[in-house]
Amino acid sequence: MEAGGAFITWARFKREFLTKYFPADERNHKVIEFMELKQGSMTVSEYAAKFEDLCRFAPHYNTMEAEEDKCVKFENGLRPDIKQLIGFSEIRNFPT
Numbered sequence: 001m002e003a004g005g006a007f008i009t010w011a012r013f014k015r016e017f018l019t020k021y022f023p024a025d026e027r028n029h030k031v032i033e034f035m036e037l038k039q040g041s042m043t044v045s046e047y048a049a050k051f052e053d054l055c056r057f058a059p060h061y062n063t064m065e066a067e068e069d070k071c072v073k074f075e076n077g078l079r080p081d082i083k084q085l086i087g088f089s090e091i092r093n094f095p096t
Contacts (some may be wrong), residue, residue, distance in 0.1 A: 030057035038080045047077065 002087035018027065039047040051074055055061050059069045075083060 027057055031090055034058045038077045039082070044078070044082065048058075048074070049078065 033049075034057055037047075037051060037054060042050065055070065060066050061073065075086065078086070
């Protein structure tokens with residue numbers, strides 16, 4: 001992409017676009033919603049979709065280095081009965 005004759009990265013474009021068109025308080029609300037997300041009465045599929053939707057607002061979880069943290073966060077949000085079925089399988093790659 002070009003901005004004023006200079007090429008910009010997708011990451012920069014996205015950051016500037018969100019800053020201009022998506023207010024900080026709304027972004028912060030989405031980060032909090034993500035951090036507090038639990039499966040509750042949702043199916044695993046519904047929970048996974050909601051998790052992925054909200055995860056994009058939490059920058060830490062959107063890096064390759066944080067892949068394991070993302071998996072742990074997902075597992076910790078599962079209902080205890082489902083989490084128990086997973087056991088100690090240590091899922092460390094979050095499929096998207």
